[in-house]
Amino acid sequence: MPRPLVALGTSDPSAVLRGLEAALAGGPALLPVAEGAPALPTPPPADVPRRVALVVETSGSTGTGKRVALSSEALLAGAAAADAALGGPGHWLLALPTHYIAGLNVLTRSITAGTTPVLVPPGHFDPALFADAADRLVTDRSAPNRYTSLVPVQLARVLDDERATAALSGFDAVLVGGQATPEALRERARSAGVRIVTTYGASETSGGCVYDGVPLGPVHATVDDGELLLAGPVLAEGYLGDAERTTEAFTEADGQRWYRTGDSGAIVDGRVRVTGRLDDVVISGGEKVPLGAVERIVRGLPGQDGAVVTRRRSGEWGEVPVVVTERPLDLDTVREAVGTVLGRAARPAEVVVVDRLPMLASGKPDRRAVHALADPTT
Structure with missing residues (x-):
């Protein structure tokens, strides 16, 4: 027997707390929704299977949205x-x-x-x-x-x-x-x-x-x-x-x-x-470059613990890593640090300095927006 799914805005965390408490006790299932955030392409159902107590919408920083039950x-x-x-x-x-x-x-x-x-x-x-x-x-x-x-x-x-x-x-x-x-x-x-x-x-x-x-x-x-x-x-x-x-x-x-x-x-x-996302790899000059590994090296440099490494299309190499950061970073310094560990193909092609990195409400970098900053032609 299904149970109703109730969507509840999250601007009042106390109301979400009460809704979750009711869901865990066997009441209506809860779908917390961030007001003002882009909606998923399809509306949520009115009812869910009886076992489902909570539905979490994930748009993610790189992928398409889904509802986790x-x-x-x-x-x-x-x-x-x-x-x-x-x-x-x-x-x-x-x-x-x-x-x-x-x-x-x-x-x-x-x-x-x-x-x-x-x-x-x-x-x-x-x-x-x-x-x-x-x-x-x-x-x-x-x-x-x-x-x-x-x-x-x-x-x-x-x-x-x-x-x-x-x-x-x-x-x-x-x-x-x-x-x-x-x-x-x-x-x-x-x-x-x-x-x-x-x-x-x-x-x-x-x-x-x-x-x-x-x-x-x-x-x-x-x-x-x-x-x-x-x-x-x-x-x-x-x-x-x-x-x-x-x-x-x-x-x-x-x-x-x-x-x-x-x-x-x-x-x-x-x-x-954890070494990175399986799909977060660029092919640069015929070599596979894991962007997560590049990012870990960049974030180990002084003052760069919030830097993000993304990709950019390149007519010469196919794709290249690019660093996007709020704090100035010498390109030669980062290229040497990355190249020493991961090889020449992994060296970032550019450092893009921004006033503020785009962030999701979760506090994670908005990687799609960061990618647009590094490669505005996409």
Whole structure:
């Protein structure tokens, strides 16, 4: 028997919290929607299968939109595994949009802990407002820990603010995910006494399910032909109204259901290492160049932890890497750093300096918009 799907705007995170609480208790399924964001080509259905409690729309930074259908069991399994990994339930500070799975996970974990999250006002992230919210976060004996979840650009902005940094150092764990966290940024956080936990996952895995490279308790990881696969009770039901895409992304093997992440990587000594997107490769002068690997090197340079590497068409080479950044960067310096590690073909052709990088509401770079800046003829 289906249940109704209720779309709810996310400008009021408290209303989303109430809607999610009702959905987890067996009420109408919830579809959080960001007001003002472009709608997906097809409207959502009025009803969803009974097992579906939450639908998360993902436009992504490079791909086409889809609606990820998650069950209560998957969401609660993720919350329980996270609590076990972090050291028990706690009080959460919400600094992320609630139409993204990372923000929704803050709400889910608050619900399971029986606590009410403290909210950073929605909109442009302001370290001062983050510090104000942290001052309002009070724990108790039943949930003694202090947690929050950030994306790397938010972490960098907090670390640029002395008061916000002091507030962040008072948390028992700061989850950082949504994209790769540069080592230089991680070292800045550790030096400031901030206890960060890097996370890896997707809406299709109920959010982050690999902490500091280690899969959470019930989660399993493997590699198939260079692609990372994840399994466990946290997996989504599939994509709403898209059986073909569901079949492509979720596969059965060895008696388990696996999610094909589309990421390349390896598992070394039990730890997951993500090396980039399988489809994020350019052919430059006949050689394959993984843009994710180039970007990691660029972000390791001083002041470049937010830089983005994209592609540009080239009449001579086919395609070439291009760096887009908010901070000036000497082209010869970056070409030498990248070429030393990855070879001549991987050296960026240009550094494009912009006033502000285009960002998605999730805090991730808007890679389609960044690509347009680097290659305006596309």
